[in-house]
Amino acid sequence: MSKRKLTRQQQFRINKVQQERLARAKKKDAKIEEQIDAGQLGEPEQGLIIAHYGATIDVQAADGRIVRCSVRSNLPALVTGDQVVWQPDDSNGGVINAVSDRRSILTRPDVRGNLRPVAANVDRIIIVIAPSPRTPVNLIDRYLVATAHDDIHPVILLNKADLISKAPEMEQELEQYRELGYEVHIASAKDAEGLKHIQEMVADGNSVFVGQSGVGKSSIINKLLPNEDIRVGEISEATGKGKHTTTTAKLYNIPSGGRLIDSPGIREFGLWHTTEEDLAKGFPDVDEHAHHCKFSDCSHTHEPGCALKTAVDNGEVLQRRLESFLAIRDSLDEVTMRGE
Known part of the structure; x- marks a missing residue:
């Protein structure tokens, strides 16, 4: 399908905006040169x-x-x-x-679906999840794929541990992630003792907290940085989701060492820039068997001799992980992938 041609008026407006931006940039640089001189x-x-x-x-x-x-x-x-x-x-x-x-860069889509950088030189991404609002496992898997793509170490942190009774199945899910080799922590922002091991974990390098709005990212940082004033969002009664309160990505220094970057709550995470090789990095358990199928172009859905389906039947790969892998693979061409 050919691209729609711009009208003369549309092209004029685009050129005008570009010229105005260029003029502002030249004016700013001219001022800087004057300061230097x-x-x-x-x-x-x-x-x-x-x-x-x-x-x-x-x-x-x-x-x-x-x-x-x-x-x-x-x-x-x-x-x-x-x-x-x-x-x-x-x-x-x-x-x-x-x-x-930069040794690493974390990106996310803007309102137009274009990737934009969020934070640089990130050493670990702490994926904050919670029983309420419930974080679905497919969203966790998508975060893990994103961290694998950017070669940033992922950490899964269950916050609001006191509410686990609202989603008891999450305990089993976390244990499954541990068995896959992922670093998993359980804590509550209300309990300073429960965050001690998190303080040790983030005491070196730069850490970024990501997760749905309302899972308690800013609340955790308030416990780690009691002298900082970080707004904590309320939960919407209508949606059960948190209201976005942190509008600008900001870096905080931890007194004991290390830094935290608090960024806006992420409800959508773009993965259209992800290739199937990147996807394989986020699913090492699935990828281990994916190359042993009878057919090289196996879709892992219905073909005979599928090594992945056999691995699921033998208990070597979780059924939900295979389903998550296939869902993400099939949606790689989408502009954004929703985790709600």
Whole structure:
């Protein structure tokens, strides 16, 4: 199917917007050049992005100061967790003029379905789940595929452990993930003692909390960082889901070491950029048998001699994992995959 051609008026509007953006970028860069020529910028320093507010960014300097900075227009999209080079100006602000190579990048789809970066240099993704609102296992599997695609270590954390009676089957599901080799923790944001092992786990490197809105990501961070003021959302009586309260991805330093990045609640997670090889990384238990079928193009649904179906019958692969694998594989061409 050929692409729909733009009308002359539509093309004019697009060109106008692009020209306006270019003009703003040139104006900003011209101002920066004027500051350089006037000697208003200090020596370059290393810094860490801790929050992004549209055109401005909060950078943590090497001495711990937080500096509000503007960004040169020739830089790529910057995100929380980026290591940058910045120069202080004469008004207690600064200018970011370079970014270091990233060791990892976490992305998610925007409202148009386009991938955008969320956080950089992430060492572990903590998948927060809860009995209420109930986190479905297929959503957990999709998060695991995403972490495998980005080569980021996943951790499954069951929060609100005191509500497990509302979804008792989750205990068995968590044990199954443990048997598959995944790191699993159980805690409650109401119990500081239950979070001690989490404090030790996040004491090194950068951690990102992901999960449905309402599962308690910000509540957990409030326990880990009691001196920070993080809004905790209420549960909607109409939907039983949490209201989105954290609007900007922000990085917090843990007093004992390590950093946490709190990002907006994720209800949809895009995987259309995922190949079947990436999918296999997220399902190592399934992939172990998938290459031993009688037919090389086996769909693992109805063909005779399917090694995966045999593995399920023999108890080597969980039926629900195979179903989840097939569902995700069949939806790779979708713009987004819903976890609700």
